[in-house]
Amino acid sequence: MKRQLPISIHCASVGSFSQSKSTRLRRNALFLGIAASVAVAQPTFGQPAAGSQELEEIIVTATRREQSVQDVAVSITALSGEQLEKLKFFEFEDMAAATPGLSMTSTAREPGVIAVRGIGFAPNSSAPPAVDVYLNELPIDAVYAFTSIYDIQQMELLRGPQGTLRGRPSPAGAVTMTTRRPDLGEVGGSVSGSFSDADAQNYQGALNVPIVKDTLALRVAGVKNTNEGPGGKLLNGDAPEVDDEGLRATLLFQATDELEFLLTHHYMDRAIDNFTFVEGAGAGYNGPAISADDRRGVAEKMGRQDQEIEITSLQASWDIGEHQLVYIGGYQDLTNEFMQDLDGANAVVDYSSLQHTATDFEVTTHELRFESGGGGRIDYSAGLWYSDTETSTDVHQVSELTGAFGYPPTPRGPADPAYLIGVDIYIPTDAENTAAFGHLEFHVTDKLDIGVGARYLEEKSERSQQLDLGSSLIAIDIGQGEPLTSILCPTILGQVTGLPWQGQTYPNTCDLALAASSFYQPAEEDWDHWVYDASIRYSLSDLTMVYFTAAHSWRPPGVTVGITAPIPDDILFGPPEQSDAFELGLKSEWLDRRLRFNAAMFYQEFDGFIGRFEDVPYVNDNTQTVDEGGFTYNGDAIAYGLEADLFWLISDEWTAQLSMSAQKGEFDDASVPCRDTDFDGKPDNGANPAYADWGASGPVAFCVSDDPISNLPEWNATLQSEYVIPRDALEYYLRGLLNYQPENDNFTTGFERDSFALMNLYAGVRSSDGRWDVTLWAKNALDEDTVLQLDSEGVVAGFASGYRGVAVLPEREIGVSVRYAFGSD
Known part of the structure; x- marks a missing residue:
């Protein structure tokens, strides 16, 4: 009998914010001690342990065919549905805790961010992601993947460039x-419930019914997941909350022995x-001194996000002799509405600066693929691909002008609406992608395989940006004092300047009327490109394989939005990104297949990596001011590193897995937009210069950068283990699962993250046939409270809040899960 590895523990390098040397040594000792405990009590390495079991074969679909992970020339981490259930992974991003070199985060500022191999992604760049997500072979926007997961067969991370074979x-x-x-x-199903002291509840259920035996069957599954997210409270006592409700229906029709349809x-x-945690002394009027481990927020308005996701897919396969014709089609209707208080640090009390964002996605995809059945000297596949993605994004917010909080201004609301300017942004897009692709696998000898693949794609993109600014007043101190100001304003001043002065509301100022205005920026682009890969696999023995792969990838460009100043197009609109990647790997099994060791080294070079650069000053010649904003821009970059996985069936009852990843991704002497307020060619944190003092040669300053292109640490590792004690019809x-992260200074803000050891522990009993299972678990069992991210001080209308936004590890959570399955489940 084979036993599946149940857990996977990963330790990631996450930098240091403020940690003592003794604490770091204690955590390092903890990790090394756990690793040593797995090693010291083992049989001699050269001899297999007693028993007849071996590691279960892991089947993956990285090449669109079912293959053993040991036969695929790709670095892969696969988590089965059983592993996800054992680890109590209830949400999509939980996968990162058991996968080295992978980061999954989703915040109001940067939703749906996935980074791997030191390569990051900025959603505000308006570019396609660096890591795509597929649900049942349909590419989906990552924003809509960050939800509860349930009734999953398998999740896989495929490292390195993708695209010749799918999507x-x-x-x-x-x-x-x-x-x-x-x-x-067979009829079957399962029900499960999980409850924790963090006021979390997760209910899952599935029912499988053969409508016509061996011909037609229906599977229905659902989830109800509620929790307090990262925990904590606002000063008014309100707590965050996550509420997911999901339902999935899958119909399988086996029309003949050769023809099958799967509709989902x-x-x-x-x-x-939700809201943002803060730390800081405050400004004396807006709240008490708060530390990060208080897990408190000071916003006066809770943020709100509502998503509705509907995805329909149809898969059809027809066996034609020794070949197969496959069709995969899908339709996605996705909505995302978000409201947040931009004054999350409460810089102005009794006031909320609200931003409303609504995004709609409609995606249609079709794929037709013809492939060989395998078994010959040459395996091949060829296909056609089409996708049409239509999106619309509406953003509404206000900007506070001088006079909104009196004059001289005071940090207290409510704001005078006459001095608030409405800002509305509408961005529609329509992108069509058509492609033809193929792949050949030559089985040259019993030991040597050579694979080549290519995809020719054509992309047509239409997008526009409509920016509407409402009318408003702004109070201008004309420097004349009273009573002269009252006399000059507005008639005399208007006659002299020709500007629309409206009168006087506050002493020493005149009100200048700002008329409503609009800015429209269309963009239509067409690209065509080849992406391709090649691989060589050589079997040193029946249990050991080495491989080398080379791949060329491509991404359509991003675009800078929200900048209304006359900035040259070559700054606002960049070129597509191209990259070349190389991977050298080893896959092996030892000790009568009781030990598995896989490793890979990689190097990737980017010609024009798509980066995002925030808070960059720029000259606005229309208003003769220096403003600041975010710019999407390309810069050459490199990424390199290695990965290794060690799986060990120590005994028939004991399994362990140790995984690590080391990665480095950085710009390669790239000239990129930056905050350079003294114009010395180096980035700084200075205040925006005056318009007359602008010293750069163009409207934006540039610096040569070697900054990291992701927030991933330079190495991370995970350790997981399970020990089973069989007793009659029961198994205890x-x-x-241990995730260790060393110090990490790969943050362009200058923040350094402390190291931490995130440990999850599980104990339970189940029936030997797996029909029922009761688990007591603790997540973050060591109750680590490391600061994961530190933002700049919150400022609204020129008032500094005295608080900085922080993200903190969730508190220790203790829970219990109960599961019962019957029939085919």
Whole structure:
């Protein structure tokens, strides 16, 4: 019998904010001690342990065919549905805790960010992601992937450039999710419930019904997941909340022995109430002194996010002799509405600066693929691809002008609406992608395989930006004092200057009327490009394989939006990104297949990596001011590193997995937009210079950068283990997942993150046939409270709040899970 590895523990390098040397030594000792405990009590390495079991074969679909992970020339991490359930992974981003070199985060500022191999992604760049996400072979926007997961067959992380075989090109990798298929032969199902002291509840259920045995079956699954997100409270006592409700129906029709149809409809409704934690002394009027481990927020208005997700897919396969014709089609209707208080640090009391964002996605995809059945000297596949993505994004907010809070201004609301300028942004897009692709695998000898693949794609993109500014007043101190100001304003001043002065509201000022205005920026572009890869695999023995792969990837460009100044197009609109990647790997099994060791080294070079640069000053000649904003811009970059996985079936009852990843991604002497307020060619944190003092040669300053292109640490590792004690018809078990992250200074803000050891522990009992299972678990068992991110001080209308936004590890959570399955489940 084979036993599946149940857990995977990863330790990631996450820098240092303020940590003592003794604390770092204690955590390092903890990790090394756990690793040593796995090693010291083992049989001699050269001899297999007693027993007849071996590691279970891991089947993956990285090449669109079912293959053993040991036969694929790609670095892959695969988590089965059983592993996800054992680790109590309830949400999509939980996968990162068991996957080295992977980061999954989603915040109001940067939603749906996935980084791997040192390669990051900025959603505000308006570029396609560096890591694509696929649900049942349909590419989905990552924003809509960050929800509850349930009834999953398998999740896989494919590292390195993807795109020749599936969907669209992505330079860093892809995450695939496959949901469970119906069983044609037997009724089955499962129910589970999880509860924790963090006021979290997770209910899941699935029912499989063969409608016509061996021909037609239906599987229905659902989830209800509620929790307090990162925890904490606002000063008024309000707490965050996440509420997911999902339902999925899958119909399998085996029309003949050769013809099969699989129809799936997936629905998810997500509602989130959230806010930002802060730390700082405050400004004396807006709240008390707060530390990061207080987990408190000072916003006066809770943020709100509502998502509605509907995804329908149809897969059809027809076996034609020794070949197969496959069709995959899908339709996605996705909405995301978000409201946040831009004064999350409460710089102005009794006032909320609200921003409302609404995004709609409609995506249609079709793929037709013809492939060989395998077994010959040459395996091949060829296909056609089409996708049409239509989106619309509406943003509404206000900007506070002088006079909104009196004059001289005071940091207290409510604001005078006459001095608030409405800002409305509308961005529609329509992108069509057509492609032809193919792949050949030559089995040259029993030991040597050579693969080549290519995809020719054509992309047509239409997008525009409509920016509407409302009318408002701004109070101008004309420097004349009273009573002269009252006499000059508005008649005399208007006659002298020709400007629309409106009168006087505050002493020493005159009100200048700002008329409503609009800015429209269309863009239409067409690209065509080849992406391709090649691989060589050589089997040193039946259990050891080495491989080398080379791949060329491509991404359409991003674009800078929201800048209304006359900035040259070559700054606002960049070129596409191209990259070349190389990977050298080893896959091996030892000790009668009781030990598995896989490793890979990689190097990737980017010609014009798509980066995002925030808070960059720029000259606005229209208003003769220096403003600041975010710019999407390309810069050459490199990424390199290595990965290794060690799986060990120590005994028939004990399994362990140690995984690590080392990565470095950085710009390569790239000239990029920057905040350079003294114009010395180096970035700084100075205040914006006056218009007359602008010293750069163009409207934006540039610096030569070697900054990191992601927030990933330079190395990270994970350790997981399970020990099972069989007793009659029962199995008692202990398992653990350790994620260690060393110090990390790969933040362009200058923040340095402390190291931490995130440990999850599990203990329980189950029936030997797996029909029922009861688990007591603790996440973040060591109750680490490391600061994960530190923002700049919150400022609104010129008032400094005295608080900085922070993200903190969730508190220790203790819970219990109960599961019962019957029939085919």
